[in-house]
Amino acid sequence: MKTPEKKTSAPLDLVERGTRRGSSDSPYLRIFKSNVYVRDLARSVSFYVDQLGFSVLADGRFEFGRWIAVAPPDGSTILALLAPKRNSDNYKLIGRPTNIGFITEDINATYELWLSRGVHFSQPPQSQLWGGTFARFCDPDKNAFELIASDEMSRDIEAQRRAIAEKAELERRTAQELEIAKQVQARLFPQTLPAVAGLDYAGVCIQARHVGGDYYDFLALGQERLGLLIGDISGKGMAAALLMANLQANLRSQFALAREQPHLLLRSVNELFYQNTADSSYATFFYAEYDGPKQRLRYTNCGHLAAILLRQDDTLEMLHSTGTVLGLFKDWDGPTVECQMHPGDMLALYTDGVTESFNEAEEEFGEARLIEALRRHRAQPAQAILALIVEALRRFSSEEQHDDITLIVAKCSCD
CATH class of the missing domain: 3.10.180.10 (2,3-Dihydroxybiphenyl 1,2-Dioxygenase, domain 1)
Structure with missing residues (x-):
């Protein structure tokens, strides 16, 4: 005969089983x-x-x-x-x-x-x-x-009590590790701006979490040439941050190709990214090279949002995608497009965290508001324009930030 359990143990056991069942199948109660x-x-x-x-x-x-x-x-x-x-x-x-x-x-x-x-x-x-x-x-x-x-x-x-203490210690360690990760990732963004005569430029990345998947960079290509890069990694949080670091490492390791053959650089980065990430991982990417003496911009848009080129006469050009995203397919190809820059022209590169910021009515900030803000503040230095647009985003979207906000502004001021 089976020995009956104590009366006090059965209700406790039921409570424990009910708690586990409720935590997975029912709302917290x-x-x-x-x-x-x-x-x-x-x-x-x-x-x-x-x-x-x-x-x-x-x-x-x-x-x-x-x-x-x-x-x-x-x-x-x-x-x-x-x-x-x-x-x-x-x-x-x-x-x-x-x-x-x-x-x-x-x-x-x-x-x-x-x-x-x-x-x-x-x-x-x-x-x-x-x-x-x-x-x-x-x-x-x-x-x-x-x-x-x-x-x-x-x-x-x-x-x-032990469980609460262990949870608190785990949360403390996690917060500490996230803070370290945030500091490490911050060092991946440009720490200095290579000088290019006649070009006033700046970039900013405001992450929605401790770490994120947006990326921007500036590469000194020599002979008054500058590479401007912006990317958006699929996903959010730590996973996206690791992919972002992977992409940055790939770009930096292939830096020599950017000097003369940017097309080969992107093909090489795509191959490395494809081999070292999950099947569903990818990055939209925009690579531009500005030649100061020739006042020329060459760019390749890898599935990224169209860049905004606001001309001195207030006309607008959108630099749309020229190729597919990086890392999703083994073979990548995309043409490089060239356009002439003139004094007073302004280039803006951005991620969807800018245009898809939304307010309480779930209305997005959108491309039109971004263009209007660029026009309104175009007389300001590049760094000031960034600050003013970020402030406009925060006023527009008073709720919690849901996506990384990354933006580059470059103004041509050569004679």
Whole structure:
């Protein structure tokens, strides 16, 4: 014959199984509050805070009156203190047993502490037949509560405490590692701007998380030539950041090709990216080379958003995609397009975090607003233009940032 389990173990086992099932199949759920009706809110708050060591979580006024929420140190459940009107049904509940029980790991220590603070106990701690210890106490309005402890409960409390401490330590280490990753990734962005006569340029990347998948860079190609690069890695967070670092390393390792054969550079980077990443990983990418003495721009757009070329006479040219994205296909090909730059012309490269920022009405910032902002601030230096556009984005989208925001502005000022 199978030995029956203790009666106390079955309910606990059911709770554990139910908790696991709920966490995976159902929305999060826990007891929010229990009402305690009192005559004097100020006196009651003083009792729960000063004598029991609770904290005040909320204090508000509603149609039914004032409502003050207090909670024990672990904040597991809230007591809602309410002062009902005289002659109301709830007023009659003041001074009655609340059927609310508090569990403690050391009932004798808690009893002595609360007793020293003036808490009135109608029953001191007493051992019970079920193996636990039980006490009763009252608040200033004679509302009765239970104080409970048992060895099994104490073990559960200690296990919960360890789990909470381990979770807090894990969160601390994760935050620390993310901060280190953020600092490392920040060093991957340009630390200095190569000087190119007649070109005023700047770039910025504001990540939505600690780390992200947007990338921009400036390459000194010699002979007054500058490479301007911007990319957007598929995905977000740490995975995208690792892919971004992979792409940056590939580009830097193949840097020599950029001097004379940028087309071969992109083919080589595509092959490396394809071989070293998952099948679904890719990057949209825009590579441009500016030749200062010739005032010439050559570019290849690898599936990226169309760059904006705002001419000095206020006409607009969009530099659309010339080839597919990098890393998705083994073989890549895309033509290089050339265009002439003139004094007063302005080039803007950006990622979708700029145009797809949205406001509370879920309206996107969009390409048109970006172009209008470039036109409005075109007389400003490149760095100032970036700052003004970022500020406009933050005013437009007051909600949490959902995607990395990366932007490059380059102004041709040569004679």
